[in-house]
Amino acid sequence: MPPTRHDWLRLLGDLVTQLDSGRVYNRDLDELSVALTAVDVAMNRRIYIRRRTAPRPR
Numbered sequence: 001m002p003p004t005r006h007d008w009l010r011l012l013g014d015l016v017t018q019l020d021s022g023r024v025y026n027r028d029l030d031e032l033s034v035a036l037t038a039v040d041v042a043m044n045r046r047i048y049i050r051r052r053t054a055p056r057p058r
Helices: 008-020 026-053
Strands: none
Touching: none
16 A cells, blocks of 8 residues: 555654664665655655645735
C-alpha cells in the first residue's frame, strides 16, 4: 500500500533520523541524493503552479 499524504511527514522524519544516526550506507547516499533532488524539483514545480493559480489579491 503506497504512503498517503498523512504518512509523508513521519516517513521523511524517519529518513532524517536514519541519516543522522548513520543507518544509511554511504554507498546508498548518491542514489538517495538523486531521488531527493527529484522530490525537490517536484515540490518547487508544485509550489510554482500553486502560486500561479492562487486568487489574486484585489
